[in-house]
Amino acid sequence: MAEKLRIDKYLWSIRLFKTRSLATDACRAGRVKKDGTNIKASYEVKVGEIFQVSKSVEKKIIKVVELLTTRVDAKKAILAYQDLTPPEETAKYKSMFHSPLxxxxxxxxxxxxxxxxxxxxxxxxxxxxxxxx
Structure with missing residues (x-):
């Protein structure tokens, strides 16, 4: 298990972003925050920290549980973070895909x-x- 890990690599390894460069771009654009402040892609993640991540219309609040240095399958990736996103925020995002025909x-x-x-x-x-x- 790693002791130091960049935020862009962490977000890529837990499968929040498809590529590491997309995670880096999200950090540059201010879509990754810690305590309401933008953080750089080179920020070193520690276990127990909480981040707010915005991907297009989806907003997630995650707590770091384990540091992963490599990209793993989805079942293992879910175990590396705790999703603290309020249920109403998740429901709002999911309801966008269930519009009436x-x-x-x-x-x-x-x-x-x-x-x-x-x-x-x-x-x-x-x-x-x-x-x-």
Whole structure:
């Protein structure tokens, strides 16, 4: 087990990023934080530290459990960190992939004005959930 490990190599080894260069780019772009401050790719990770990692729309909070120097399979990678992401944040991310399919029966023709308004109201309510808060 390693005593010193760079954050970019750690994030790559636990499979949060597909390549090490993507992990380095995320650090440079300020998408990897510790206690709310951006950290460099060369930051040395220690067991017990907590990091906030943003990947596109997904945000994760992870706690380092074990240092891995090489990329391992997914089953072992999960054991190297503890996911502290709140369940509602995870559910919000997953719900983005379960949008309603607005399908019409084949051969019914173009929607009427009333149909169009109902479709628009449905899609506005579904996709603008954040504005209701």
């Amino acid at each position: 607005l399908l019409r029966d084949r051969g019914t023709g173009r929607p009427t004005k009333k149909d169009r308004r109902e479709i628009d109201d449905l899609s506005d309510r579904f996709f603008n959930v954040e504005e209701e808060d």
